[in-house]
Amino acid sequence: MALFTKPLTAGRNLILLLALFSLTFESCKKNETTLPVVAVEPSQEDDVEIYGEYVGRVRAQQFVEVRARVEGYLERMLFEEGTYVDKNQVLFIINQDQYKAKVDKARAQLKKDESQEQKAKRDLDRIRPLYEQNAASQLDLDNAIAAYETAKASVSMSKADLAQAELELGYTTVRSPLSGHISERNADLGTLVGPGAKSLLATIVKSDTVLIDFSMTALDYLKSKERNVDLGQQDASRSWQPYVTITLADNTVYLHKGLVDFAEPQVDPNTGTFSVRAEMPNPERTILPGQFTKVKLLLDVREHATVVPRKAVTIEKGGAYVYVMRRDSTVEKRFIEVGPEFENNVVVERGVVPNENIVVEGHHKLSPGMKVRVGTVPAEHQATTKNNDSLPTATE
16 A cells, blocks of 8 residues: 555645646746836937028029110010020110211211311421520410310310210120020010110029028027037038038929028027028029028037937926836836937937937836836837827826
């Protein structure tokens, strides 16, 4: 009978051990499944570009009005409207008859005065020897000198009149003052144009390079000074320059970039802003002068910055914080100093170093020291996180 007792006792012990192990395993599995589920992402080290966004207006690098400088009837137009014209290209011809007549009259008057000058000089040359021989009086000599000087002055006046008449005749041929695209004509052929009538004939726009005007606030100016950025000046010591990009009407970003080349040295007291200008290439004339556009200005580049997802940061009265998951799967509430935001991330000035596991989803129900499990966060927690367009605020 004793032979069967030991095997039965050993069997019972084995069954008890298996049952205990099964209970322990089920308990551990149950505890694991009840741990809060979170999603984590490592903090990154990156060179962060900080931008400012403004509303700008495009204007041509040069915009010139072509006007009639003399009065007359418009006879000819020697260009096609909307096309490219070269500098000094003939654009309009104003009736020249009266101006040619003025030139002829001034030239004839000049010849007459030159003849009078020559006669007066010959008279003076005859009087001088006679005066020296006491054959002519002092009065005769003075009259001869005065007549010669008067004739010389008349010649000078006639030359000036001829130059003025030729200049006015030249103004009847209207030329392009610069190379660029010309508008439609503002006066029809046969119209009386000039000083006493309609003088604007057309406009010429040079837009292969355009200027972007926009306004910045005094706060923007102070922040740029904090970053040692002088708007409107190039700094060769920096690895970057404050360039500008613009968004076109179809919401696409324009291919070329521009540089800020001017900033107004004073703030407008009525608006609290100051004007800034950027120069941008426009070789294909994609941008038209006069249109409004969205301007994006590079204000700063934060090199080797620590970056975390914006949705991981919570704001409370004591400051901003994130939850950091340690190696033992417990979380630490870490207060941080928040820097600039960009896209869906935020720069952390102090409190987090690169490559730390940051809780980005499921952090709303955590407490310091709590053990967590990395996995797929329930949909309601994801929705709560995604609905935060700005840094979330703690509800504690």
